[in-house]
Amino acid sequence: MARTDLRTARSARRPIGRRALALAAATATTALAGAPFAVPAAAEPGPETTDHHAVVLVNFRNASLSDAKVVHEKAVQQLFKSKDSVAAYYAANTGGRVAVVPAQGDGVFGPFDIDIDKSKCDAGKIADLAAKAMPAGVKYDHLSIVMPGDNACGWWGLGSMPGPTTWFQEGAINQDDTTAAIHEFGHNMGFNHEDREMCPAGQFTGCSAYGNSHITPMGGGGGHKGLSSPELIARKWLSADRIVSPKTTTTVHLTPLHAPAAAGGTRAVDIPFGSGGDRLVLEYRTNVANSVETDIENPGVFVFRINGGNYAAAANLRNAAGDKNKVVGSFTDSDPMTDLAHHISLSYGKMTPDGVDVTIDLAYQGAQSGSAAGTPEAGRSAEAAAKPATTRPTPSAGHSHPGDTAEDLAVAKPPVKVAGQSTSPAAKGPQLAATGGDVLVPTLIGTALLGGGAALVLRRRQVRHRRH
Structure with missing residues (x-):
């Protein structure tokens, strides 16, 4: 079976050479030790795709992570080590075909100071600055960015769809529930909201x-x-x-x-x-x-x-x-x-x-x-008359969802609008399409980011149900 290694360096956009799959498989075994999900016995040995994942913690010019040490450990657990981690979840769902492993060390880097204001929720610029802050020589397929705040942006989490990048306010990572991380990685894998x-x-x-x-x-x-x-x-x-x-x-x-x-x-x-x-x-x-x-x-x-x-x-x-x-x-x-x-x-x-x-x-x-x-x-x-007008459009390169709303993930506190942040699509740059939900965590939004791919955003809210 052909196996792929999507590794990129620095910007998470430039492909580089392949690492030996034997090393990747060994790393995956270590990362998933203790996972509660039984990987189907029929799966072939070793992963078909190994995702070398890097998590970068960043501080803004006028805001810092509440406790960088705690956020660091939570990120390690959420992505790689927890029994409900992204690594454990996708290994189980794919029969061991996908392994999410730390790009280097425990997979988490920083915090690094980047030159952007906390109210400027410009995901593209944040991604560029975060990638530049990464240590030279760290090679990765996916980059997850954790930034200060809980309600600093209109979204709680964001994922390029499909693509190599996810963004999180620290409130989405600095907890035990891994739903947000699992969801955003799903967008990276090309999944729309269902x-x-x-x-x-x-x-x-x-x-x-x-x-x-x-x-x-x-x-x-x-x-x-x-x-x-x-x-x-x-x-x-x-x-x-x-x-x-x-x-x-x-x-x-x-x-x-x-x-x-x-x-x-x-x-x-x-x-x-x-x-x-x-x-x-x-x-x-x-x-x-x-x-x-x-x-x-x-x-x-x-x-x-x-x-x-x-x-x-x-x-x-x-x-x-x-x-x-x-x-x-x-x-x-x-x-x-x-x-x-x-x-x-x-x-x-x-x-x-x-x-x-x-x-x-x-x-x-x-x-x-x-x-x-x-x-x-x-x-x-x-x-x-088969195609209903209310059906969400199929995502494709260069296409964004123009304002679809749905029930997504629920949490105790609604988002807070940042003072001075424009709500016009032209001023925002990437167009966002709000969504909502019914599980004990955050809410999501669809958008088009990075290279024209569609993306989805996670936003917090209080009510359990919201209709189209």
Whole structure:
């Protein structure tokens, strides 16, 4: 299997030579010692990608870190050593394919004084100055910058998407919850926010935005939920033999997505949806001991629509808001989810810790098969209106999210606007798109930063729910 080393030097943008993977694998083993997540036994020995990560602590002209020694140790724990660290989380989710290791020493450098005012939340300039402050000869793939403050900027954390840089106010790192660091690294890996959409009964299109999915750190789910199957498929972190793509009506037994590899079984169903390259993906999520998956609030089968085949920006679907107590994954009670225009019906049987049987009916006619709703003309009309205006745009180079809002991560204290900081997009430079959430940490914002890549920002707030 080809292995990659994304190492860059100084600016985190210039590629340099490859380090021996044997040394990287040994370092990764040391860094992940004591991690609680079981790496699937089926994974090949050694990492496919080794991320040599550097964390740089900086002080501004008129503000310093509250306690540099404490922040240093917290950063080491958050990125590399904690049982919930970025290193442990991504090793577990990828079956050992990704190793996040310190670039040198314990991976944390500084603090260094950089020539910028605390109220100038210019992420690009901060990144340039922080990279220049790094000691000569330190080679790294990713650079995480920790700066003074808790509410100095409109964001709590930021990640280039995809890209080599993350930014954090010290409040996001100077704690035990690693959700912010896991989330921002996910943006570096190319993951968008994972949204939830509420679809009218009888269709999987024409849906309305309904916050975040809450079943992945990228969807406001916190650090004790695994990545979703679309995210794993996007990076080829879910083996092909764990995915089925039925072409006719069938019943599939789904094993919990984050069950140990030794359990075997199918983990995702992936089928075409319509004729425009869209897909439907189904997964079974339930809590699994000693795994990344210990905080699923409504276990069940979850359904995703993949617009244009972009698995990194999947939409989690629901057919009805209903009673919260009746939510079972994407379903309401045991009611099937259907799309009349595409003749699809999805239903599930008894759920157990070992799995669930899911029936995928690809010739569904529905109760109204003799009425206008079931006619070919009605089907074509519904498919013509398939792309909802409320769907978040697919991120691409040079594109930013123009003001999407969602539920993301919640925390006790809302952000404080810095006096004199302009709110106009022109004055801000990179365009920001606010988002929000429902897990016990910070909130996120989408933006385009560094080399035209889209990026997401983490912002603190108080309320648990915020609607589009």
